[in-house]
Amino acid sequence: MAQLLNYVDTALFALAPYVAMFTFFLVSIQRYRAQTFSFSSLSSQLLENKRHFWALVPFHYGILVVLAGHLVAFLIPRSILLWNSHPLRLYVLEISALAFGILSLVGLIAAVARRLSNSKVRKVTSPVDAVLYFLLLVQLASGVAIAILYPWGTSWFATSMTPYLWSLVKFSPDVTLMAAAPHLVKLHVFNAFVVIGLFPFTRLVHILVVPNPYLWRKPQVVRWYGLGARG
Numbered sequence: 227m228a229q230l231l232n233y234v235d236t237a238l239f240a241l242a243p244y245v246a247m248f249t250f251f252l253v254s255i256q257r258y259r260a261q262t263f264s265f266s267s268l269s270s271q272l273l274e275n276k277r278h279f280w281a282l283v284p285f286h287y288g289i290l291v292v293l294a295g296h297l298v299a300f301l302i303p304r305s306i307l308l309w310n311s312h313p314l315r316l317y318v319l320e321i322s323a324l325a326f327g328i329l330s331l332v333g334l335i336a337a338v339a340r341r342l343s344n345s346k347v348r349k350v351t352s353p354v355d356a357v358l359y360f361l362l363l364v365q366l367a368s369g370v371a372i373a374i375l376y377p378w379g380t381s382w383f384a385t386s387m388t389p390y391l392w393s394l395v396k397f398s399p400d401v402t403l404m405a406a407a408p409h410l411v412k413l414h415v416f417n418a419f420v421v422i423g424l425f426p427f428t429r430l431v432h433i434l435v436v437p438n439p440y441l442w443r444k445p446q447v448v449r450w451y452g453l454g455a456r457g
Contacts, residue, residue, distance in 0.1 A: 232405070238416045239390075240399040246423035253426035254434065277344075281336035288330025292369070295323055295380075300391055303384035310381050319380050324373045331366040338363065358428045361421050368414040376408060387415075 299306050310316040338359050341347050373379055390403040404412060425431065 232401075235401050235405050238412070238419075239404040240401050242416065242419045243394050243399070246419040249423045250425055254431060257426055257431065258434075277336065277340045281333050281340055283333070284329050285333030285337060286330075288326045288328075288333060289366075291326040292323065292330060295326075296383075299380060299383050300388050303388040306380055306384045310378075316378070316381070320373070320377065323380060324370070327366065327370045327373055331363075331370055334359070334362055334366055354424075354428055358421075358424065358430070361417060361424065365414065365417050365421060368410055368417065372408075372410055372414055375410065 310319065341351050341355075341359070376382070386403055386407070390400055393400040393403070404415065407415075
């Protein structure tokens with residue numbers, strides 16, 4: 227049984243990351259060269275705007291901060307640990323990370339509810355969109371659950387997850403760092419690899435070419451005209 231678990235861990239955390247990254251780069255480049263204009267978020271804002279705003283803006287703000295936090299912990303783990311050496315600063319960082327995680331999760335749930343409840347928006351939701359939303363829900367929900375059930379994540383991420391991620395970068399994956407992790411953490415990490423692998427097939431590709439200025443720009447009115455319309 228132990229040997230089987232070792233094989234599973236190797237497949238999930240030593241092979242899957244490279245499959246995901248290879249797919250990400252290969253398909254993203256191929257899609258950009260062959261279908262440049264498909265690099266779009268395919269926004270459904272024109273179909274319904276009010277709930278779109280209150281769903282997608284909180285989601286984007288929350289997820290950007292959460293991703294930035296993960297990146298900082300990956301690049302400068304010692305600085306994170308030094309910051310966390312003071313209890314008050316540790317509490318501030320933990321509470322802030324959890325708050326933005328919940329913000330992004332609530333925004334995503336609102337976006338999914340909007341797509342399910344609005345018939346016009348539901349009609350333009352493809353099967354890939356549905357899979358993407360499901361994976362993102364799993365990712366955010368598991369992340370929030372980890373923050374609540376396994377506190378001080380900013381510290382143990384720097385001491386456990388960062389070495390594992392760097393081992394992937396160095397093409398020498400250390401699966402032992404993941405073998406002892408709780409199942410919820412394993413789900414969160416593996417699901418992230420799945421999202422990365424699916425990334426170039428979805429509307430998420432717009433992140434690669436568009437800096438999301440709509441988060442702070444003034445509202446704009448956009449009019450679409452049919453092929454036969456004039457003026």
